[in-house]
Amino acid sequence: MMTCKDIADFLSEYLDRTLPWSQRLVFRLHLLLCRDCRRYLDSYQKTDHAICQLKDPGTSQEESVPEDLVKAILAARRVQATDSHPL
Ligand SMILES: [Zn+2]
Structure with a gap:
């Protein structure tokens, strides 16, 4: 049986x-059984989506993602949103 930690690892x-x-x-x-992991998956997908959009200035930003959360994740990944290097 999977634990919540396994879910995070396998996500x-x-x-x-x-x-x-x-x-x-x-x-x-x-x-299905674990509400916490559903929320985790949901926020993970939204954050991932938001980061894709931040990397591509051509698309609009996801409004439902808290700006602080995006900043924290960008900082954690050491991605510089203001980096002018072309992808
Ligand atoms: Zn869980």
Whole structure:
């Protein structure tokens, strides 16, 4: 059985669809039962989306993501939003 820590560990693989189906099943089952992990997944996806948009100035920013959260994650990843280097 997966724990909440396992969910956090497997989250990126789950989103990349690289988990075996049996793992995905257990993963989804845990999400059904665990509200905390559902919220975690939700915020993870929103944050990921927001970072993609920050990297691409051509698209508008996601309004539902708190600015502080985005800044904190950008700082953690040492991504410079103001970096002028072309991607
Ligand atoms: Zn959980």
